């Protein structure tokens with residue numbers, strides 16, 4: 001099962017996957033798959049550091065292939081998630097440290113909007 005899930009991540013059809021989305025694709029590939037086996041495979045891969053969990057602000061857990069820190073932008077219409085290259089918050093982080101006294105080690109930021117495809121469809 002871990003191999004099947006790994007293949008889905010390697011296919012990169014999406015930038016970030018929820019367990020539901022992974023389960024759907026794995027079911028399509030294998031004919032049938034247990035939700036709990038998909039969940040277990042994801043847990044193992046996360047522990048290995050092959051993927052990591054990200055929060056896109058809708059309360060669901062998403063997973064992406066582990067890479068450098070970056071922000072995300074999500075389409076409000078179709079839900080497609082893309083990577084925003086680099087970190088746009090370096091300056092903001094030092095501002096937050098100064099104003100709160102906290103040592104800031106992480107942040108989660110998701111831009112919302114319309115992906116190019118949906119923006120085009122809407123303007124028609």
Ligand SMILES: [Zn+2]
Pocket residue numbers: 075076077078079080114115116117118119
């Ligand atoms: Zn869209």
Ligand SMILES: [Zn+2]
Pocket residue numbers: 015016064070071072082083
């Ligand atoms: Zn990402």
